[in-house]
Amino acid sequence: MKLRCMAICCLLILNLSRCDGSVSVGATAVGLAGAALYAGFDKLRCTFYECCSNNANWVKPNMTALNIALEAQLHGQHLVRHVVSRALKAHLQNDNPSKALVMSFHGWTGGGKNYVSKFIAENMYKLGTKSQYVHVFVSTVDFPHEGKVDIYKLNLQDWIRGNVSRCERSLFIFDEIDKMPLGMINGIKPFIDYHESINGVDFRKSIFIFLSNTGGPDITRAMLKMWRSGKNREDISMVDLEHLTQLGAFNEEGGLHKSEIIQHSLVDHYIPFLPLERRHIELCARDEIIRRGHKATKDLIKKVADEMMYFPPENKLFSTTGCKRISQKVGFLLADEEYNRLFD
Structure with missing residues (x-):
């Protein structure tokens, strides 16, 4: 689209120049008007489509x-x-x-x-x-x-x-x-x-x-x-x-x-x-339960944390997989609770 707009401007100038063999003042004015039109088009485009312009809000660190x-x-x-x-x-x-x-x-x-x-x-x-x-x-x-x-x-x-x-x-x-x-x-x-x-x-x-x-x-x-x-x-x-x-x-x-x-x-x-401890796993479990629209009870959070594996064996201080498998564990336990509620 940028190239199309620029091409239109160039054609206008060329057509005017053919009248007397040189680019007239009028052609120059058309060129300036075309450039302004193109700048306005570019600004309008950045309103609806992502662009990297400093005047747009697409790249705006917060x-x-x-x-x-x-x-x-x-x-x-x-x-x-x-x-x-x-x-x-x-x-x-x-x-x-x-x-x-x-x-x-x-x-x-x-x-x-x-x-x-x-x-x-x-x-x-x-x-x-x-x-x-x-x-x-x-x-x-x-x-x-x-x-x-x-x-x-x-x-x-x-x-x-x-x-x-x-x-x-x-x-x-x-x-x-x-x-x-x-x-x-x-x-x-x-x-x-x-x-x-x-x-x-x-x-x-x-x-x-x-x-x-x-x-x-x-x-x-x-x-x-x-x-x-x-x-x-x-x-x-x-x-x-x-x-x-x-x-x-x-x-x-x-x-x-x-x-x-x-x-x-x-x-x-x-x-x-840093490797994550059980207390961090519990916080990740809480966040995931809430994200799914459920109440993050202490019992449910504990169940999720209990499902994870920890090391070293003597004190089980760190989670072997961090919070990576929390989403799957939460999903399974919520589905299990729902199943028990419906069929027990």
Whole structure:
């Protein structure tokens, strides 16, 4: 539609110029009018269709709403709440950042890595995860073959370059990066490095998020050690765990293993997701029961928490799957209660 509108303007000018062999003052006026018409059309289009214009409301980060969502719905992850909101705010408020923001989320499954990524998308874009400026890659789906690393790299580079040229505030989420073919992630290095532009495209306002299970064992061992020493969970700081997270990402097998982006210090924040305790599982169960429109009684919450598995065996401190299976457990128990009510 943009091209059609521009073509109409050009045809008007050309037709006027054929009258006397030169572009008249009238043709110039028509050209200006056409440009104004096009600008008005573009503004009108952005009212109904998603666009990246600064004057539109499609890309409008809301850090207050993000903080509220993280505080209310992300349980047991005080480090995540502290770092993510501040990192995003600092990056988004900078009109001339030195590089793209890169955050790497690490920890056991079910700790909330995908959850936080969804909250970020929902509070940056009006359409949330459905926005055309949010791009999610799942390694086992999008990059399944080890022997196609070079092809994947080229396709990924083209995809990132094309999308950032359309919207500099693009969000790229790489899920299961620990299952990505070795060396492939190095393909994005130019886009997250300290370059003002690459072939005329500025990548510095874009955001990259990596989701990985690497570092989980080291984080858990450190947590157990601190718990046994009597340290409160909420007193654990980034200083206690960030270096373990970075070492795990670099040394453990997976997409970040000995990668150039780690060697060149291009990841801005390594964020550990702590293993969840039973009390956090109960909070997740409560949220899910309420979300389904049921009353979250203590008995029902306890039943859900009892259905989960915990480790280590001697004290069963942490959930083996975090809150990942809560939805299924809640659904089953609610259906079971309904069945008993109808047929007992």
